[in-house]
Amino acid sequence: MLSSTPRTTLGREKHRGSTDPNDLYEVLDTGLFCHLGVVVDGHPMVVPTGYGRIGETLYLHGSTGARSLRAGGGDEVCVTVTHVDGIVLARSVFNHSVNYRSAIIYGRARLVTDPDERLAALRALTEQLAPGQWDYVRQPTRKELAATAVLALPLDEASVKIRRGAPIDDEEDYALPVWAGVHPLVTTWGEPQADPALPEGIDIPVHILRRE
């Protein structure tokens, strides 16, 4: 069960909360990027960032020059991953909603210095973005590795919220002659577009072609 701390205990919409770690892993593992929140000079900064998960640790990366990651090493961060699955069209403005799955993780990010852990983390990060690519393309050089900052965030303090299904309207509104339901938002992979610089005769690899 996920931990319960003041900041992960839902103040509102408790019925949408989940304390099942598998729900947390599902939200994280099906995402492509997160929003990393840090405090810089007292003000909040939220940047979209790549991530990967190994067990109960989330890894984030970026250039060693990125302000958000410089701020993040050793500091409190908040990582949020959100999937929007549909718009919930209710019979009143007030009851409009969104079907979503989101995870919010709080903690102190640790700058990863161990070479093996760094490499494993970068592999997880790359595979999160594009499964199968790590083994398919050129591996990182020592210089490239040195230019990449990797942060580790334990999944100790996390909250998960999920909303699914039809609108919930006020009792008296169900009689209104208004269509209500869910408009699903569907994200799919389009046709892979070859780099114009690609020589002829190189096929799209199966792990890209068949990506789900």
Add this chain to the structure above:
Amino acid sequence: MLSSTPRTTLGREKHRGSTDPNDLYEVLDTGLFCHLGVVVDGHPMVVPTGYGRIGETLYLHGSTGARSLRAGGGDEVCVTVTHVDGIVLARSVFNHSVNYRSAIIYGRARLVTDPDERLAALRALTEQLAPGQWDYVRQPTRKELAATAVLALPLDEASVKIRRGAPIDDEEDYALPVWAGVHPLVTTWGEPQADPALPEGIDIPVHILRRE
């Protein structure tokens, strides 16, 4: 031209930055939700939230009980909207990237108290989520309005970053026998799903059926 302050001036990847307000408006107007960053007891908190734009003001809303919005009134916030358009598959792990359009807005959020501005803001918020719904469904009651907190954030301090196109590989990697290109991520509207409680004979309205 968008303002240039220390926190909106890109330290890295300057070529991806845009100072054209129209790029900012495009990123905002085509988004469905944002990630709102606030500082709560010294730590960052990032929550997915609805928004709407009227001119040069961004409006956010939520329950009057939501911690993030309580914290946000008068305080420094950061609002980030991100669109991921595709995964950039390079010939090396290091040059993998993402095609995206993102906007980051910094500022002090003002709690909206003027009734007319509140109503206009809620209309903009609803129309952002589901264009055409405001006039189609039941309007908010006084009680519902009272239960909704609305924040206004000026679009004075914003940065926009856009990456498009093929991977940029190291010169020597172009000779590798590796497929490279962009895997587009396509978001579309699925078939509207009627609320099981919907009586027969109520058609899906055109503004939902034809949503792009």
